[in-house]
Amino acid sequence: MQFLSDLNGIVWLLAIGMSPVCQAQQTWRALDPENTLVIDTAKGRVIIEMRPDMAPRSVERVKILAREKVYNGLQFHRVIGDFVAQTGNPDNKDNGKSAYPNLAPEMKFKHQRKAIEVWASNASDAASGFFGSVPFQSIPISANQQDWLGWGVHCAGVMGMGRDKPLDSGNSELYFMLGTSRDMDHDYTVVGRVVVGMDVLRTLKQGEPPPSPDIMQSVRLLSDLPGFERPKVSILTGTALRAFIQKVRHEKAADFSVCDVVVPFKME
Numbered sequence: 001m002q003f004l005s006d007l008n009g010i011v012w013l014l015a016i017g018m019s020p021v022c023q024a025q026q027t028w029r030a031l032d033p034e035n036t037l038v039i040d041t042a043k044g045r046v047i048i049e050m051r052p053d054m055a056p057r058s059v060e061r062v063k064i065l066a067r068e069k070v071y072n073g074l075q076f077h078r079v080i081g082d083f084v085a086q087t088g089n090p091d092n093k094d095n096g097k098s099a100y101p102n103l104a105p106e107m108k109f110k111h112q113r114k115a116i117e118v119w120a121s122n123a124s125d126a127a128s129g130f131f132g133s134v135p136f137q138s139i140p141i142s143a144n145q146q147d148w149l150g151w152g153v154h155c156a157g158v159m160g161m162g163r164d165k166p167l168d169s170g171n172s173e174l175y176f177m178l179g180t181s182r183d184m185d186h187d188y189t190v191v192g193r194v195v196v197g198m199d200v201l202r203t204l205k206q207g208e209p210p211p212s213p214d215i216m217q218s219v220r221l222l223s224d225l226p227g228f229e230r231p232k233v234s235i236l237t238g239t240a241l242r243a244f245i246q247k248v249r250h251e252k253a254a255d256f257s258v259c260d261v262v263v264p265f266k267m268e
Helices: 002-015 020-024 056-067 238-255
Strands: 028-030 036-041 044-050 078-080 084-087 108-112 118-122 127-131 134-138 147-152 158-161 174-177 189-196 218-221 233-236 265-267
Touching (some): 044 056, 056 189, 118 238, 134 189
Antiparallel strands (some): 028 233, 044 189, 108 147, 127 134
């Protein structure tokens, strides 16, 4: 039965134009240091993979503010259990802004199949998969298409850009999903996903605002950390990730969703 599952997977890889031999050589992929955010708190470290292929302007804004140390010392000013943790506003409350102009919305994007780590599903109404560790959904995939319209999926661990009511009011605020909330998928820009440190986020003091908020002591890009301090983090990819997804799919059966998959990681 496992052999049949693997054979079907190889047929699927061929159908979308990916070499099974190439995929078999990919088990772990190191995170891109230029697009990996490292947040240190008193409760531990959080490491996020950011995806400029999903939200290029938003990722660039986060990188600029991190390098200018704007995020250092800011509070998690709104934390709701099993829902969301918000931070990143210079005034430590909702509606705060950086000195930069607001961002255009990046809720939806076009993507090419060659950039996708692994597909999770392809049904008649929608497809889903992963850009690295970050889940997305898109219109159904056909073999002769080169790109598709997709959007980020608000699974637990996803990081996005906060905003006010206008869609183009994102600026500096970040939010981290502590649970799954798919009703946000088309309304907010997904920037990345937590790879390491969900346990840290789930221990943040709760409240709107919390009585004694936790803070981001430092927010840096992995590439900016000194070599001796830089963690080596890799995520599962290729056929190994596909097998992991199949295992979760088997366990969940008809209830399976892309949010049931948290891409495994390893640290050296």
